[in-house]
Amino acid sequence: MNNLCGFGIPDGYMFNDQLYDGTIAKLALNNRIEIYECRLNCTHRFNLDFNSKMETCLFVCINMVDDAYVSLTHHDSLNVISPFSSVLIPYTGSVRLSFVFEAKKRYHFTLIKIARSHLEFNNTKLSRLFDTVSIGGEKNAISSAMPNLILCELASKLYRLDKTEAENKLIAAGYCNIILGLKLKEENLSEHTDLKANFFRSNEIKQLERLTQVIKENPECQYTIRDLCRSTGLSVTKLQSGFKNMHRCTVAIFIRNVRLEKAIDMLQTTNLNVSEIVYSVGLNSRSYFCRIFKKRFKCSPKTYQQKLRKNHLSSF
CATH class of the missing domain: 2.60.120.10 (Jelly Rolls)
Known part of the structure; x- marks a missing residue:
């Protein structure tokens, strides 16, 4: 510019x-x-x-x-x-x-x-x-x-x-x-x-932004609300209200969405199979991952991965 x-x-x-x-x-x-x-x-x-x-x-x-x-x-x-x-x-x-x-x-x-x-x-x-x-x-x-x-x-x-x-x-x-x-x-x-x-002090907003970045960079970690409140100094109400204001969803749904986005990236850029990817992003159930994936993309992770590989081969 x-x-x-x-x-x-x-x-x-x-x-x-x-x-x-x-x-x-x-x-x-x-x-x-x-x-x-x-x-x-x-x-x-x-x-x-x-x-x-x-x-x-x-x-x-x-x-x-x-x-x-x-x-x-x-x-x-x-x-x-x-x-x-x-x-x-x-x-x-x-x-x-x-x-x-x-x-x-x-x-x-x-x-x-x-x-x-x-x-x-x-x-x-x-x-x-x-x-x-x-x-x-x-x-x-x-x-x-x-x-x-x-x-x-x-x-x-x-x-x-x-x-x-x-x-x-x-x-x-x-x-x-x-x-x-x-x-x-x-x-x-x-x-x-x-x-x-819904008013947040500047230090509370800073903690919410820091926590957002931590989750994005480490989606595989097992987070609990108690641990997140302890690390930020926020109450459960402030934590949940802050995420609803910033991300329009609860903490749990935000973590789930970040894990899903990380899994999609791994499907596109690695040769790992679906089960390996599921556990790499911190999820414990392949069936649960397949269910939320299909809800978003209207196909299974396996089908999605196969289409990516087919498109990649056809480009040569």
Whole structure:
């Protein structure tokens, strides 16, 4: 991706290592969606003023770190995005948007810009946001930020995606649309329910992310809820609620899905038979594995493996 354009730094500063270590990058997926990604350790305090070529658009900003707050000014009003939180920001040409970076701080956030023309559908929250801007209520136009593990996970996948490949640009656009849709759903939910019960402190979110990575890297281990709670310091309720927020499933189902994905990879890349693969990923029953595999792929693991080998031979 190219260096970030559309931002101007005041006081004559330039983008260089005198201000930060890291990257500030931009990619236009099409003429309606653009992605800005910032991951840096700041050595000096500085601002980035944003001037959009889209006269009217919507930004979604997702803060992806556990110990830093993203500060921005919107129509000269200071707003703070807490760790693992996100905000909706309506933008018109008359509104000033500026990010504030502090010295000796690290930042990692994604900013998605979506043209108003891409949002031509009936949504009360969107209409209210843009109406607020149009009548001069810009100071109150930014939506409130709440921790949301699902949005952070999607933003992380978007960040890791190689968006220089044409087919991946379509996937990236899909992620952007899903993020916007889930953010709007979050906003609607927050107006009708009390979200405090689902609030997670930054250290709890960090433990959930660490545990997610441990399970992905070691699916063969035999996990128990008691051991997982002990290793994370989370209660059973917090652990299960956290996984439902982050992965939309219970801990047990997440472990099962990771094992299934690992087994599929081994079917594709190794010469191990089905029984060997089953025990290699931590499952104890071949019949159980065959049942969940067939439910997902509409064929048995053996048939799937045979098709892979047949396709491989036919390619020579």
